[in-house]
Amino acid sequence: MRPAALLLLLAPAVAFAGAQTEPPTKRIGSVDYVNIEEEAARVGLRVERLGSQAILLKDGPQPVAKLTEHSRDMDIKGLRLFLGNPVNELGGAFFVSLADYRLRLLPRLRPALCLPRPPVPGIIAIDPGHGGNDHGAENHALGTMEKTYTLDVAVRLKGLLEAAGYKVVMTRDSDFDLPLALRAEVANRAGADLFVSIHFNSLYPNTKTTGAEVLTFPPPAQRSTDSWSMGGKNDSEPAAAPVNAFDPWNTVLAGAVHKRVLDALRDGDRGEKLAHLGVLRELKCPGILLESAIISSDKEAALLKTSEFREKIASAVCAGIGDYAEELSALRAAEPKPAPGQAPDAAPAAPRSAPTRPSAP
Numbered sequence: 057m058r059p060a061a062l063l064l065l066l067a068p069a070v071a072f073a074g075a076q077t078e079p080p081t082k083r084i085g086s087v088d089y090v091n092i093e094e095e096a097a098r099v100g101l102r103v104e105r106l107g108s109q110a111i112l113l114k115d116g117p118q119p120v121a122k123l124t125e126h127s128r129d130m131d132i133k134g135l136r137l138f139l140g141n142p143v144n145e146l147g148g149a150f151f152v153s154l155a156d157y158r159l160r161l162l163p164r165l166r167p168a169l170c171l172p173r174p175p176v177p178g179i180i181a182i183d184p185g186h187g188g189n190d191h192g193a194e195n196h197a198l199g200t201m202e203k204t205y206t207l208d209v210a211v212r213l214k215g216l217l218e219a220a221g222y223k224v225v226m227t228r229d230s231d232f233d234l235p236l237a238l239r240a241e242v243a244n245r246a247g248a249d250l251f252v253s254i255h256f257n258s259l260y261p262n263t264k265t266t267g268a269e270v271l272t273f274p275p276p277a278q279r280s281t282d283s284w285s286m287g288g289k290n291d292s293e294p295a296a297a298p299v300n301a302f303d304p305w306n307t308v309l310a311g312a313v314h315k316r317v318l319d320a321l322r323d324g325d326r327g328e329k330l331a332h333l334g335v336l337r338e339l340k341c342p343g344i345l346l347e348s349a350i351i352s353s354d355k356e357a358a359l360l361k362t363s364e365f366r367e368k369i370a371s372a373v374c375a376g377i378g379d380y381a382e383e384l385s386a387l388r389a390a391e392p393k394p395a396p397g398q399a400p401d402a403a404p405a406a407p408r409s410a411p412t413r414p415s416a417p
């Protein structure tokens with residue numbers, strides 16, 4: 057008997073069923089949707105109505121997700137996340153797009169159902185945003201530049217990751233610019249298992265808003281989060297980019313880093329968003345772009361001048377990467393062992409040498 061089939065017999069209730077069978081879909085507009093109340097139940101989550109316009113998904117007694125009708129803005133385990141399509145209500149039931157269900161919700165609520173799994177990361181690519189003539193965003197009052205801080209945080213992060221046993225590759229290690237696609241190529245050539253691009257946001261003329269956001273590449277047919285704002289154009293792409301092969305794991309990585317950065321900085325949650333970013337498109341591993349603070353904000357620009365704040369960001373990202381690695385290790389440890397002479401079922405490359413667990417910031 058194939059290991060996967062054995063598991064279907066032995067595992068409690070839902071295991072793997074969600075991943076191996078296509079949920080029934082309903083076309084709403086041009087998008088395939090799933091009945092989230094039925095699908096949640098199928099993977100062992102409880103559903104609670106919050107009035108007529110929202111639902112809460114619970115894992116045992118624990119609320120794990122809140123979805124609101126007509127909204128893409130949701131809460132998942134205390135983190136803000138923007139779905140690629142709005143939640144819909146149809147015939148009294150709540151519907152979530154199939155892509156959002158499989159690539160954003162399941163990876164965070166039932167990661168064991170997301171196959172295949174990438175390797176437990178051993179080689180980390182760090183991309184300090186901008187550089188050289190491209191200064192990135194600037195703080196007008198202080199004259200500080202994004203490119204300086206992205207490199208500073210990246211160098212700190214490199215030190216922390218190496219101390220934890222990871223191999224690190226930097227897309228740039230001094231003040232020069234390089235094209236976005238080349239940054240992904242540096243990671244791909246090094247055989248990186250994970251890619252993180254470090255940036256700082258700017259919201260001029262707003263100088264008050266603070267907070268972090270994490271960006272991932274949209275799945276095919278989904279729009280960038282910003283394209284939904286007034287006057288925005290549908291920028292969805294029909295075909296998958298190389299990085300879309302890792303969509304569930306882009307989501308897991310985004311959540312892990314998002315949580316640690318938010319916990320460390322406590323300066324506001326601007327959410328996990330989708331964007332067609334040239335730096336992520338060609339990646340052959342899971343990747344995210346982190347806007348950890350806002351350089352146009354009076355408060356965060358002042359904080360960024362202190363090495364303590366930049367160190368705090370670096371250790372939070374390091375801890376997030378450690379959480380992601382730990383989650384993948386645990387999932388891989390629970391994989392059924394193939395019978396002698398049998399190839400592993402749906403399991404890609406074996407884990408690389410396991411780095412030690414980075415300590416919490």
Ligand SMILES: [Zn+2]
Nearest residue numbers: 185192255256
């Ligand atoms: Zn930037």
